[in-house]
Amino acid sequence: MKKAFSFLGMAILGGALTLGGYKMLFNEQIVVERTVDNPIETVRANYNSSYKSTGAVETSTDFTVAADKTVHAVVHVKNTAIRTQTNRADLYFGRGSGQRQYEQVGTGSGVIISxxxxxxxxxxxxxxxxxxxxxLNNKKKYKAELIGRDAANDIALLKINADVDLPYVPFANSDNIKIGEWVLAVGNPYNLTSTVTAGIISAKGRDLEGNNNIESFIQTDAAVNPGNSGGALVNSRGELIGINTAISSKTGSFIGYSFAVPSNIAKKVIDDILEFGAVQEAILGITVDAKYQEEGVKVSDVSNEGGAIKAGLKSGDIITKINNVKISKFSELRGQLTAKRPGESVSITVNRDGVFLVKEVKLSKKVAYTSTSINVILKDVSKSDKSKYNITSGVKIIKNQNKYLIYYGVEEGFIITKINKNPITSAQEASELLDASLGKGKPLYIEGINLKGERERYVFR
Known part of the structure; x- marks a missing residue:
């Protein structure tokens, strides 16, 4: 019995010594992990998830249906152009004319819309x-006819004749897209046919520095590379919300962001080409204060003609909405107007000295176009000018700030009848041709009628 108590005493003493030694060697604070039976206190937020289950989340990012609807309606476009190369050595040694013609081939994408x-x-x-x-995606090839094009919005309409009905992508309302919404880019990058990439809408109404025309791009992070131009940007239902146009890159390849012409603008351009043969550009009849940096678009002046003055818009008004679409900057305003036709009425919400007013404005047709390359403003010739000079078409220079042109006799009132030996039918066409020609390393030919009624020809290099 005594031995038992001795063993028990030794065990207790040993345990005490062990515990004391542990406390001397280690920190006194001991952290013990254990399961807590009591629930952790939570704070309820006013948030209802739009997804009911994990399966719903997976369905929202399943693009197989959208891809299948779209991939068969996106085509490969091959552009063959005839170029002329000048060899000065051949010309100097009398070996022919010194010029040689060759084929240059470019590729891109297109979207079947009917x-x-x-x-x-x-x-x-x-x-x-x-x-x-x-x-086509099934490898069938067709010759295409150019129906019409609009350089300002970088849109062209082609037509092929097939024996069967073709798959096509329906248009969606690009005003309804949301930042963060999933999208697919479908095209033919690097001649890799039927390529689909996914991303989200990164921004709307994006204007790009150095871009003098389109100023209302959809920005996305879906991968777009050379060859994707002209391809489809579609929503998760496989509906067309944009035409892929440009990438932001220093290398020529995709590095994070790409840009698309909104479907509303593309559709309006196509409708105008089919109905009128050219784009009908709508304007409010205002000039914008470019120095205004706050939210909205500030009116600096109102034209004596047009819908704005008739509706009661005034200098200093800040435009905040068009037809309930929020306007934060000029590119968004321009995008909305580009998708409208002359004669349409729009509801303009303006902030006038802190008071919000709604004005109904009937849009006017743009008749004057600016060529930024030579700094002139052009207008279609009138019926009286056509009769007076016995011409069927042409454009008149109504403002000329180019001293070089003035020096050589091209003054305000000069009528341009041909550019690069091709007849000119509209001021819009003329401004686009001038901007596309000058500074491209080729001579610019202008034929026209001066203020004395004399026909003249000029070559600018």
Missing amino acids: ADGYIVTNNHVIDGASALEIT
Whole structure:
């Protein structure tokens, strides 16, 4: 019995010594992890998830249906252009004319928008083409006809004749897209046909530095590379919300952001081409205060003609909405107007000295166009000018701030009848041709009628 108590005493003493030694060697604070039976206190937030289950989340990012609807309606566009190369050595030694013609081939993408073969693409994809070839996703090839184009919005309309109804992508309302919404970019980068990439809408109404025309891009992070131009940007339902146009890159390849012409603008351009043969540009009849940096668009002046003055818009008004679409900056205003036609009425919400007013404005047709390359403003010739000079078409210079042109006798009132030996039918066409020609390393030919009624020809290099 005594031995038992001795062993018990030794065990207790040993335990005490062990515990004391542990406390001497280690920190006195001991952290013990254990399961807590009591629930952790939570704070309820006023948030209802739009997803009911994990399966719903997976369904929202499943693009197989959208891809299947779209991939068969996106085509490969081959642009063959005839170029002329000058060899001064051949000319100097008398070996022919010194010029040699060769074929230059470019590629891009296009989107079938109707079962009978209408295709929308970028203007820069088909620019300068002498022949256009379309390859469908099933490898069938067709010759394409250029129906019309608009360089300002970088949109062109083609047509192919197939024996069967073709798959096509329906248009969606690009005003309804949301930042953060999933999208697909479908095209033919690097001649890799039927390529689909996914991303989100990164921004709307994006204007790009150095871009003198389109100023209302959709920005996305879906991968777009050379060859994707003219391809489709679609929502998760496979509906067309934009035409992929440009990338932001220092290398020529995708590095994070790409840009698309909104579908509302593309559709309006196509409708105008089919109905009028050219784009009908709508304007409010105002000038904008470019120095205004706050939210909205500030009116600096109102034209004596047009819908703005009739509706009661005034200098100093800040435009905040068009038809309930918020306007934060000029690019958004321009994007909304580009998608409208002359004669349409729009509701303009303005902030006038802190009071919000709604004005109904009937949009006017833009009649004067500026060529930024030579700094002139052009207007279609009047019926009286056509009769007076016995011409069927042409454009008149109504403002000339180019001293070089003035020096050589091209003054305000000069009528341009041909550019690069091609007849001119509208001021818009003339401004686009001038901007596309000058500074491209080629001579610019202008034919016209001076203020004395004399016909003159000029060559600018």
